[in-house]
Amino acid sequence: MTAGVFVLTDAATLIPMKQASFVTEDEFQNLLARFPELLVGDQIDSQSPRRFILVSREQSIADQEGGGGRWSVDHLFIDQDGVPTLVEVKRSSDTRIRREVVGQMLDYAANAVVHWPVQNLRDRFETQLAEDGVDPAAALRDRLGLEEAPDAFWGRVETNLKAGKVRLLFVADVIPRELRRIVEFLNEQMSPAEVLAIELRQFQGEGLRTLVPTVIGQTQAAIRSKISTSSAPQRTWDEASLLEALVERTDERSAANARVIVDWMNQNADRVTFNTSVNWGSITAAFLRPGAEVPALTICIDGTMSVNFEYMKNKPVFGDLHEREELLRRVNETPGVALAPAAASGRKTIRLAALTPQAVEVFLRTMDWFVERWRGEP
Numbered sequence: 001m002t003a004g005v006f007v008l009t010d011a012a013t014l015i016p017m018k019q020a021s022f023v024t025e026d027e028f029q030n031l032l033a034r035f036p037e038l039l040v041g042d043q044i045d046s047q048s049p050r051r052f053i054l055v056s057r058e059q060s061i062a063d064q065e066g067g068g069g070r071w072s073v074d075h076l077f078i079d080q081d082g083v084p085t086l087v088e089v090k091r092s093s094d095t096r097i098r099r100e101v102v103g104q105m106l107d108y109a110a111n112a113v114v115h116w117p118v119q120n121l122r123d124r125f126e127t128q129l130a131e132d133g134v135d136p137a138a139a140l141r142d143r144l145g146l147e148e149a150p151d152a153f154w155g156r157v158e159t160n161l162k163a164g165k166v167r168l169l170f171v172a173d174v175i176p177r178e179l180r181r182i183v184e185f186l187n188e189q190m191s192p193a194e195v196l197a198i199e200l201r202q203f204q205g206e207g208l209r210t211l212v213p214t215v216i217g218q219t220q221a222a223i224r225s226k227i228s229t230s231s232a233p234q235r236t237w238d239e240a241s242l243l244e245a246l247v248e249r250t251d252e253r254s255a256a257n258a259r260v261i262v263d264w265m266n267q268n269a270d271r272v273t274f275n276t277s278v279n280w281g282s283i284t285a286a287f288l289r290p291g292a293e294v295p296a297l298t299i300c301i302d303g304t305m306s307v308n309f310e311y312m313k314n315k316p317v318f319g320d321l322h323e324r325e326e327l328l329r330r331v332n333e334t335p336g337v338a339l340a341p342a343a344a345s346g347r348k349t350i351r352l353a354a355l356t357p358q359a360v361e362v363f364l365r366t367m368d369w370f371v372e373r374w375r376g377e378p
Contacts, residue, residue, distance in 0.1 A: 017203035082156030
């Protein structure tokens with residue numbers, strides 16, 4: 001019996017998918033470690049989609065100053081604002097998912113904010129990446145879109161921990177009704193901490209595998225609570241202030257290219273948005289369809305630009321990997337741009353200073369193609 005999920009492989013072939021369980025909890029955990037995008041940051045925050053990077057698996061937590069690890073959380077991620085995100089994974093067949101896991105996670109959070117030395121977290125993060133041959137600063141830049149110095153970023157992580165600004169995520173293939181209600185209640189009551197659940201359902205059929213994540217706990221009361229208690233300073237950026245900051249921080253070529261691309265955004269995007277960070281400005285071109293929005297192209301005040309492939313996943317048209325790969329191929333036809341194949345499912349920055357005016361024209365022809373595909377596909 002199917003679960004109402006189908007894969008359309010071509011115009012004439014519809015494959016029914018059956019809901020399937022994860023074989024082991026370790027398989028489940030490996031998926032999240034390899035693909036942080038399964039935490040669906042655009043569902044957690046649609047205005048500023050969360051991007052996550054893994055700090056470590058089985059991160060130990062002490063229960064006293066200088067003590068050894070009494071517990072360990074399944075995953076520790078950090079988002080682009082330096083908010084530590086504790087993830088506990090359970091399969092629906094594990095009876096502890098109903099109530100015991102809640103007390104367990106609260107123990108983790110209560111002690112982590114007191115007994116986690118940020119330098120230890122940073123050391124573990126950088127050591128693991130170094131073992132994989134990855135530069136930690138480059139990983140922060142490419143996966144989180146950061147251009148600030150690593151010291152400043154980890155300083156924000158420490159500030160968030162001291163303020164209790166953490167995110168707790170319960171992840172399971174099925175979130176029971178009891179856990180759903182507890183998560184909603186905690187998320188409405190706790191601030192600045194955030195408590196959410198992600199139901200990650202798996203479907204299989206004819207050798208194909210589909211994963212469908214859904215965030216639970218974002219009630220309107222919880223959203224209002226987070227907004228009303230937020231103490232983070234904000235700034236209202238606009239086109240003039242953003243371009244002025246970009247001129248101050250970069251060079252004339254970057255500024256000239258930014259002006260041309262921003263003009264294209266104004267003429268072609270369904271919505272142009274600005275972020276609200278005091279020290280970091282960006283402009284994003286968003287494209288709308290019924291029930292879907294893709295923030296496709298972003299320019300930042302440091303003179304970088306990104307085509308946001310990661311936000312196209314699970315969306316119309318470019319949710320298909322082949323479509324994103326074709327878009328990536330066309331982007332890479334721009335002289336001065338050579339994004340790696342992995343960019344089709346992630347986010348890599350392009351330095352505006354590397355583009356000639358002719359290269360910008362080539363790039364914008366590719367973005368014209370993107371708009372035609374987005375608006376023309378049924």
